[in-house]
Amino acid sequence: MSPVADVWVYLAASPLLWLTLTLAAYIAAFALYERSRFNPLVNPVAISVAAIVAILAFTRTPYATYFEGAQFVHFLLGPATVALAVPLYEQMPKLRRAWFALTVGLAVGVVVAMVSALLIAWLLGASNATIASLAAKSVTTPVAMGISEKIGGIPSLTAVVVVLTGIAAAALGRFVFDALGVTSHAVRGFAIGLAGHGQGVARAFIVSDEAGAFAGLAMGLTALATALIAPWLAPWVIALLR
Amino acid sequence: MAILQALALLLAFQLIGEAIVFALGLPVPGPVFGMVLLLGAVALRRDLLERLKPTTGTLLSHLSLLFVPAGVGVMVHGARLAAEGVAIVIAIVVSTVLALAATALTVKALLRDDEPPR
Numbered sequence: 610m611s612p613v614a615d616v617w618v619y620l621a622a623s624p625l626l627w628l629t630l631t632l633a634a635y636i637a638a639f640a641l642y643e644r645s646r647f648n649p650l651v652n653p654v655a656i657s658v659a660a661i662v663a664i665l666a667f668t669r670t671p672y673a674t675y676f677e678g679a680q681f682v683h684f685l686l687g688p689a690t691v692a693l694a695v696p697l698y699e700q701m702p703k704l705r706r707a708w709f710a711l712t713v714g715l716a717v718g719v720v721v722a723m724v725s726a727l728l729i730a731w732l733l734g735a736s737n738a739t740i741a742s743l744a745a746k747s748v749t750t751p752v753a754m755g756i757s758e759k760i761g762g763i764p765s766l767t768a769v770v771v772v773l774t775g776i777a778a779a780a781l782g783r784f785v786f787d788a789l790g791v792t793s794h795a796v797r798g799f800a801i802g803l804a805g806h807g808q809g810v811a812r813a814f815i816v817s818d819e820a821g822a823f824a825g826l827a828m829g830l831t832a833l834a835t836a837l838i839a840p841w842l843a844p845w846v847i848a849l850l851r
Numbered sequence: 852m853a854i855l856q857a858l859a860l861l862l863a864f865q866l867i868g869e870a871i872v873f874a875l876g877l878p879v880p881g882p883v884f885g886m887v888l889l890l891g892a893v894a895l896r897r898d899l900l901e902r903l904k905p906t907t908g909t910l911l912s913h914l915s916l917l918f919v920p921a922g923v924g925v926m927v928h929g930a931r932l933a934a935e936g937v938a939i940v941i942a943i944v945v946s947t948v949l950a951l952a953a954t955a956l957t958v959k960a961l962l963r964d965d966e967p968p969r
Binding site: 631632634635639653654655657658661662665666672675676679680682683685686687688689690691692693694695696697698699701707709710711713714715717718721722725726729730733734735736739743746747749750751752755765766768769770771772773774775777778779781782785786789791793796797799800801803804805807808810811812814821825827829832833836837840 | 858861862864865868878879880881882883885886887889890893894900903904906907908910911912913914915916917918919920921922923924925926927928931935937938939940941942943944945946947948949950951952953954955956957958959961962
């Protein structure tokens with residue numbers, strides 16, 4: 610084997626290479642996002658994922674090998690969720706005033722997000738396991754995977770579905786809100802955090818701190834509400850459709 | 852040291868959250884419970900807020916990065932996506948737009964009623 614191939618074989622098996630690639634791909638994608646003046650359609654997650662999948666396919670690297678490195682980034686989802694307490698605390702006076710509207714909005718949004726996904730997938734002829742994998746699509750990754758497993762979905766497919774949902778919400782939120790004449794940053798933030806979990810929150814923070822805090826609140830409440838209602842509502846809807 | 856302390860604090864709250872959720876069999880996700888606990892702690896001790904802020908700001912400003920590893924998992928589902936990819940993508944996009952619209956319109960309508968007459 611040539612020396613170059615030796616080095617490649619050594620590095621390709623180590624977590625270091627794939628962790629570095631994850632960060633490098635994201636930094637490059639974020640630079641593009643910045644350059645587009647944060648156009649929501651230039652989604653940094655979509656670009657990074659596409660670039661990394663292309664590199665892994667080209668080098669014939671299995672996902673499990675990649676994830677050994679990328680898990681260090683994946684792990685930070687937990688502490689980042691806890692960190693949302695800080696912006697949340699800072700928006701407390703506003704949240705307190707709006708609690709009734711937010712609670713009703715949460716209930717409506719969580720049910721619409723789940724039931725509409727199940728119905729549309731069923732109408733388009735998706736299999737049972739695929740439909741079940743869609744139920745928790747608006748919930749942040751680790752929580753969604755747990756819900757999916759409980760209701761007969763495929764957890765690893767749900768992880769992908771969750772990321773795609775986040776991309777859709779972050780990319781389309783602005784256009785939906787503008788079309789409906791919703792201008793308040795608090796309302797826009799809450800809706801994008803509910804529909805698009807952490808990626809919606811990231812998008813909201815780019816717009817304003819107020820939108821970000823409401824999005825963070827919505828993300829936490831959506832995870833909570835979906836974890837509570839999905840295990841009985843989703844199987845019931847799926848049984849009804851059969 | 853400030854970053855280390857803040858990170859240790861976040862991890863500790865996540866740990867406590869996970870432990871309580873597991874011990875009591877709650878349906879709440881551990882990190883979400885940890886967030887609620889930290890919210891309470893910050894309300895009791897305001898100085899925590901200033902100490903945490905630089906680190907939480909950095910972590911949250913690149914929240915999207917944390918979803919990249921899970922997103923790359925799309926490569927494992929090639930066969931299923933070839934068969935059902937169109938249904939999956941349409942279901943995701945349409946239901947996400949519906950959820951955005953339903954939530955925003957509900958909250959907007961109720962907030963307007965809430966505001967005192969001028």
